[in-house]
Amino acid sequence: MPVIVQKFGGTSVGSIDKIKAVAQKVIERKKMGYDIVVVVSAMGKTTDMLISMAREITANPSKRELDMLISTGEQVSIALLSMAFQGLGYDSISLTGFQAGIKTEGLHTKNLITDIDIRNVRKHLKEGRIVVVAGFQGINEKGDITTLGRGGSDTTAVALSAKLKCTCEIYTDVEGVYSVDPRMYPGAKKLDTIGYEEMMEMASLGAGVMETRAVEIGCKYNIPIYVAISHGNAKGTLIKEYDETMEGKAITGLTVSDNVLMVTINNVEYTSKNIALVFDKMAKHNVNIDMISQTAPYAGHVNISFTASIDDEYMIDAVAKELKAELVGIEICKDSSISKLSVVGIGMMKQSGVAAKVFNIFSDYGIDFKQVTTSEISISYTISAENKQKAVTVLAKELEL
Amino acid sequence: MPVIVQKFGGTSVGSIDKIKAVAQKVIERKKMGYDIVVVVSAMGKTTDMLISMAREITANPSKRELDMLISTGEQVSIALLSMAFQGLGYDSISLTGFQAGIKTEGLHTKNLITDIDIRNVRKHLKEGRIVVVAGFQGINEKGDITTLGRGGSDTTAVALSAKLKCTCEIYTDVEGVYSVDPRMYPGAKKLDTIGYEEMMEMASLGAGVMETRAVEIGCKYNIPIYVAISHGNAKGTLIKEYDETMEGKAITGLTVSDNVLMVTINNVEYTSKNIALVFDKMAKHNVNIDMISQTAPYAGHVNISFTASIDDEYMIDAVAKELKAELVGIEICKDSSISKLSVVGIGMMKQSGVAAKVFNIFSDYGIDFKQVTTSEISISYTISAENKQKAVTVLAKELEL
Numbered sequence: 001m002p003v004i005v006q007k008f009g010g011t012s013v014g015s016i017d018k019i020k021a022v023a024q025k026v027i028e029r030k031k032m033g034y035d036i037v038v039v040v041s042a043m044g045k046t047t048d049m050l051i052s053m054a055r056e057i058t059a060n061p062s063k064r065e066l067d068m069l070i071s072t073g074e075q076v077s078i079a080l081l082s083m084a085f086q087g088l089g090y091d092s093i094s095l096t097g098f099q100a101g102i103k104t105e106g107l108h109t110k111n112l113i114t115d116i117d118i119r120n121v122r123k124h125l126k127e128g129r130i131v132v133v134a135g136f137q138g139i140n141e142k143g144d145i146t147t148l149g150r151g152g153s154d155t156t157a158v159a160l161s162a163k164l165k166c167t168c169e170i171y172t173d174v175e176g177v178y179s180v181d182p183r184m185y186p187g188a189k190k191l192d193t194i195g196y197e198e199m200m201e202m203a204s205l206g207a208g209v210m211e212t213r214a215v216e217i218g219c220k221y222n223i224p225i226y227v228a229i230s231h232g233n234a235k236g237t238l239i240k241e242y243d244e245t246m247e248g249k250a251i252t253g254l255t256v257s258d259n260v261l262m263v264t265i266n267n268v269e270y271t272s273k274n275i276a277l278v279f280d281k282m283a284k285h286n287v288n289i290d291m292i293s294q295t296a297p298y299a300g301h302v303n304i305s306f307t308a309s310i311d312d313e314y315m316i317d318a319v320a321k322e323l324k325a326e327l328v329g330i331e332i333c334k335d336s337s338i339s340k341l342s343v344v345g346i347g348m349m350k351q352s353g354v355a356a357k358v359f360n361i362f363s364d365y366g367i368d369f370k371q372v373t374t375s376e377i378s379i380s381y382t383i384s385a386e387n388k389q390k391a392v393t394v395l396a397k398e399l400e401l
Numbered sequence: 402m403p404v405i406v407q408k409f410g411g412t413s414v415g416s417i418d419k420i421k422a423v424a425q426k427v428i429e430r431k432k433m434g435y436d437i438v439v440v441v442s443a444m445g446k447t448t449d450m451l452i453s454m455a456r457e458i459t460a461n462p463s464k465r466e467l468d469m470l471i472s473t474g475e476q477v478s479i480a481l482l483s484m485a486f487q488g489l490g491y492d493s494i495s496l497t498g499f500q501a502g503i504k505t506e507g508l509h510t511k512n513l514i515t516d517i518d519i520r521n522v523r524k525h526l527k528e529g530r531i532v533v534v535a536g537f538q539g540i541n542e543k544g545d546i547t548t549l550g551r552g553g554s555d556t557t558a559v560a561l562s563a564k565l566k567c568t569c570e571i572y573t574d575v576e577g578v579y580s581v582d583p584r585m586y587p588g589a590k591k592l593d594t595i596g597y598e599e600m601m602e603m604a605s606l607g608a609g610v611m612e613t614r615a616v617e618i619g620c621k622y623n624i625p626i627y628v629a630i631s632h633g634n635a636k637g638t639l640i641k642e643y644d645e646t647m648e649g650k651a652i653t654g655l656t657v658s659d660n661v662l663m664v665t666i667n668n669v670e671y672t673s674k675n676i677a678l679v680f681d682k683m684a685k686h687n688v689n690i691d692m693i694s695q696t697a698p699y700a701g702h703v704n705i706s707f708t709a710s711i712d713d714e715y716m717i718d719a720v721a722k723e724l725k726a727e728l729v730g731i732e733i734c735k736d737s738s739i740s741k742l743s744v745v746g747i748g749m750m751k752q753s754g755v756a757a758k759v760f761n762i763f764s765d766y767g768i769d770f771k772q773v774t775t776s777e778i779s780i781s782y783t784i785s786a787e788n789k790q791k792a793v794t795v796l797a798k799e800l801e802l
Contacts, residue, residue, distance in 0.1 A: 016457045050477070056417045057481050058488025065487070068495050069480035072473035076451070079470035080458050086466070087459025094469050098499075099544055120544075143500055143521075 003125065003166040004029065007039040007135065007157035011173045012230035013077050014044035021231055023084035025171075026130065030090065035125045037164065039135045039157040040081055042073025063108035067137075067147045071097070074134035074153070082132045092130040095120065097137035097145070102156065104138035104146045107286065111146040112213075113138060113155060118163040133160065151211025158214045162221035170210060171230040176237035177202070177209050179401035180254045184392045188401060191252065192235070195242030198252050198346050201378045205255040205342035215239060242346055250347035250354050251399050256392060257340040260290075261313055262370065262382060264305045265323070266331040270297040274327060278304060281322060285315040291340070291373045291382060305371065307382060310336055338370070339388040342380040343395065355379050358395065365394045404526065404567040405430065408440040408536065408558035412574045413631035414478050415445035422632055424485035426572075427531065431491065436526045438565065440536045440558040441482055443474025464509035468538075468548045472498070475535035475554070483533045493531040496521065498538035498546070503557065505539035505547045508687065512547040513614075514539060514556060519564040534561065552612025559615045563622035571611060572631040577638035578603070578610050580802035581655045585793045589802060592653070593636070596643030599653050599747050602779045606656040606743040616640060643747055651748035651755050652800050657793060658741040661691075662714055663771065663783060665706045666724070667732040671698040675728060679705060682723060686716040692741070692774045692783060706772065708783060711737055739771070740789040743781040744796065756780050759796065766795045 006026060013019050022040075030036050041047075050070050054061040061069075078094035085092035097104075101117030124131045135153025140146050148155050154170055161168035177199065180188040194202075196219035204212040209227055218225045218239060228236025268274050275294075282289055287308050295303045308316060313334070320332045348354050358379060362369060367390065369381040383391055395401070407427060414420050423441075431437050451471045455462040462470075479495035486493035498505075502518030525532045536554025541547050549556050555571055562569035578600065581589040595603075597620035605613040610628055619626045619640060629637025669675055676695075683690055688709050696704040709717060714735070721733045749755050759780060763770060768791065770782040784792055796802070 016454065019458065053417065053477075053481060054484055057420065057484045061484040062487050065480045065484045065495055068483075068497075069477060072476045072480075075473045075476070076454075076470060079466045079473075080454060082469070083455055083458045083462040083466045086463050094466055096469075096546070145497070 001033055001035045003035045003037065003164050004169065005037045005039060005157050005161040005164065005166060006169045006171060007153055008041070008171045008230055009153065009173065010041040010044055010047070012171055013040050013081065016080070018231070019043075019077070019080050020084050022171075023081060023088060025230070027085070027088060027090060030130060037121060037125070037131045037133060037160055038081065039133050039153055039160065040074060040077040041135050041153040042070070043077050046073040046076070064144055067108045068145055071134070071137045071145045071147055074136055078132045078134045082130075085130050085132070090130055091128055092132060093124050094132040094134070095124075096134045097156075098139035100131075100133045100160075102133075102138035102159075104140050104148065106146075108144070109147055110149040110286075111138060111140065113148065113159050116159055116163045118160075121160070121164070151214060154211050154214035155217065158217045158223055158225060161223045161225075162217055167224045167226065168218065169226045169228070170214075171228060172209065173230065174209060175229045175232075175234045176227050177239070177253075179252060180392060180396045181208075181256060184256060184389065185396040185401070188396065191237050193238045193240060194252060195346055196239060197242060197377060198344055199239045201342075201344045201375065202253050202255050205257060205340070205344065205378060205380060210239075251343050251345035251401065252347070253344045254392065254395055254399070254401055255342045255344065256388060257342075258385065258388075259310050260307050260336070260338045260340045260382065261310045261316065262305060262307050262335045262338045263316060263320075264303060264333050264335070266303045266333070267301050267329055268304055268327060269329075270300050270302045275302075275304065277326065278323060281319045282308075282316070285319050287312045287315050287319065291371050291380060293371045307338065307340065307371070337385040338382050339385045340380055340382050341388070341391055341395070342378050343399065344378040346377050348377050348379075357399075361394055361398050362391070365390065367391050367394075402434055402436045404436045404438065404565050405570065406438045406440060406558050406562040406565065406567060407570045407572060408554055409442070409572045409631055410554065410574065411442040411445055411448070413572055414441050414482065417481070419632070420444075420478070420481050421485050423572075424482060424489060426631070428486070428489060428491060431531065438522060438526070438532045438534060438561055439482065440534050440554055440561065441475065441478040442536050442554040443471070444478050444481075447474040447477070465545055468509045469546055472535070472538045472546045472548055475537055479533045479535045483531075486531050486533070491531055492529055493533060494525050495533040495535070496525075497535045498557075499540035501532075501534045501561075503539035503560075505541050505549065507547075509545070510548055511550040511687075512539060512541065514549065514560050517560055517564045519561075522561070522565070552615060555612050555615035556618065559618045559624055559626060562624045562626075563618055568625045568627065569619065570627045570629070571615075572629060573610065574631065575610060576630045576633075576635045577628050578640070578654075580653060581793060581797045582609075582657060585657060585790065586797040586802070589797065592638050594639045594641060595653060596747055597640060598643060598778060599745055600640045602743075602745045602776065603654050603656050606658060606741070606745065606779060606781060611640075652744050652746035652802065653748070654745045655793065655796055655800070655802055656743045656745065657789060658743075659786065659789070660711050661708050661737070661739045661741050661783065662711045662717065663706060663708050663736045663739045664717060665704060665734050665736070667704045667734070668702050668730055669705055669728060670730075671701055671703045676703075676705065678727065679724060682720045683709075683717070686720050688713045688716050688720065692772045692781065694772045708739065708741065708772070738786040739783050740786045740792075741781055741783050742789070742792055742796070743779050744800065745779040747778050749778050749780075758800075762795055762799050763792070766791065768792050768795075
């Protein structure tokens with residue numbers, strides 16, 4: 001029988017009734033003649049609740065123990081969902097990350113899947129069971145329980161699909177992938193299909209539907225990923241290999257990210273050693289740097305700005321302290337009232353002038369941007385947060401998204 | 402350094418503040434120069450809450466999935482307690498049942514520990530860590546997560562002590578082992594020491610302080626078990642090998658069990674095959690039979706009565722249905738307004754007349770009993786529940802407990 005992997009996120013299994021509804025939905029597909037692996041996240045706000053318990057215990061809990069703690073959230077979901085299948089008369093088994101053979105390495109709370117020993121999953125599928133796998137978690141070489149970080153359940157699902165060579169369906173609380181976030185631009189269009197590269201770019205630039213890593217794995221192993229709403233039947237979006245039929249416009253989507261901290265370091269003595277020092281230290285503290293800009297040297301000094309995730313602010317403060325001790329005379333300021341806007345489209349590779357068009361729109365509507373960076377298929381701008389809604393509306397309208 | 406195992410039950414870790422208090426208490430001992438393994442249960446009512454979620458999903462959830470579900474309770478506790486140690490500046494690691502090498506077999510939700518691969522625990526102790534182990538759980542040969550049933554965390558703690566050849570301390574919400582439950586007889590005496598056999602008898606007869614299996618393991622490996630209150634410094638009770646200095650009275654304690662269902666099967670045709678059939682079927686459905694009594698045959702028929710745990714009522718009903726189909730003319734009645742009283746004392750082996758004394762007390766105070774059974778060191782009576790308090794009071798007083 002053909003196999004399919006279906007993933008349901010935290011809101012989709014946020015209550016006993018929702019778990020039962022998910023079970024019904026999966027069984028409809030099972031009846032069509034599929035062997036099914038279901039990947040689930042922790043119920044609703046469970047993970048946040050567990051993290052806040054940890055913070056009540058100690059300000060800076062060990063990440064190894066955090067993984068131990070938060071991995072219980074998915075374990076609860078898989079057990080309950082498996083019981084729901086059994087209650088409806090279907091054979092089912094739940095597997096934690098380690099039981100499903102999901103091997104990881106890296107930093108606790110941010111692990112990467114290195115391999116999946118798929119034998120246990122295959123065995124249970126062969127014996128006719130619906131296999132329910134805990135998303136977001138695995139086990140490392142030391143035998144510690146690990147978690148995969150934000151969006152980790154998507155990664156689990158797509159990685160399992162890659163091993164099983166089958167389609168992956170991601171059920172979530174939105175109806176699919178939109179050209180622009182419909183909460184910000186009600187006229188936004190839902191996309192029927194989108195290529196892996198565009199989706200990766202959109203995901204990494206802040207479109208919350210799926211995490212970049214999951215799409216990357218889909219791209220690498222050419223696994224079609226179908227994103228649709230959990231509780232409902234609306235047609236979703238298929239993420240697949242780009243082909244010519246999908247081409248139309250230069251710009252497929254517009255993403256917005258608010259989770260941005262802009263850091264400016266003024267008056268750095270201009271030597272390559274000093275510049276390297278700044279980014280070396282950030283890397284050593286696992287701060288992911290996004291957009292970088294630098295002024296032209298003046299009197300032997302430069303100003304450096306970069307953006308990072310606001311989640312890393314704590315680490316950035318630690319680095320700032322070290323830098324001030326080593327680079328005499330520098331000034332460091334942070335600005336979190338920043339939004340990042342990106343326009344994405346694989347058509348940009350062939351059609352020129354997108355950047356110019358966007359610059360013109362910004363200029364026409366009096367929107368200042370602080371930084372701009374480009375990739376092959378995207379252009380990103382940081383703007384003041386207060387201009388965000390205006391910028392989204394005019395760009396979506398002018399670019400017909 | 403000498404090793405010690407300390408176990409803290411669910412109420413002892415029932416809140417964030419209590420977890421912090423437990424951490425402090427453990428560290429006091431650590432400072433005295435001990436290597437410490439801490440075993441913890443799930444926080445407060447977590448297990449009950451998880452079970453009721455399962456029942457909301459389906460009336461009769463699979464026990465394999467129940468184990469998957471409820472084992473998360475201890476995993477949360479160990480992570481939080483380990484963080485508490487780290488927050489106080491002590492190196493610590495939490496280990497789930499499988500990570501601590503706890504191997505089990507048997508029925509899900511009622512597994513038995515078959516062995517402990519102690520290497521991982523030893524390694525972390527050697528590296529100077531406080532090792533926090535999840536009570537109540539292990540892993541079976543198939544790699545499934547299992548739980549040990551009621552009192553399972555005590556069993557985990559004593560079994561770890563047996564492997565590590567060290568003392569076990571059980572911290573709980575009572576001050577130690579009493580001759581009679583102080584809630585029923587306020588004048589009850591706390592025992593300084595008690596022998597394994599007496600404690601096992603008392604535990605199996607309903608004294609809620611510790612589970613029989615845990616004491617059995619202590620007895621088998623001669624592990625001293627100290628039972629005391631978690632949050633406080635009152636002296637507790639030491640359970641150890643019986644020695645002559647501990648002997649005094651014939652009777653050490655009086656236990657009461659309310660969790661009793663008395664089943665009577667009337668009018669069974671008197672053949673050994675029929676009697677065997679009754680108890681065979683109960684065994685096949687995993688009903689634990691306790692006290693059995695049978696009337697003398699009359700007109701080729703007998704009446705059989707037995708007691709069992711009220712928890713098994715569901716299974717007993719299933720068996721009753723089968724029996725009625727096979728044994729024509731029988732009548733089955735159940736009575737749950739029953740209490741079981743037992744007097745326990747290793748001195749009974751040497752002093753005779755205990756039974757007579759108790760019979761006389763019952764007779765003097767007009768208390769009827771329904772069944773009586775004896776073991777080497779105990780005598781048990783089933784009485785009507787309405788006479789329970791009266792019987793406890795007069796026995797405790799007359800026997801000077």
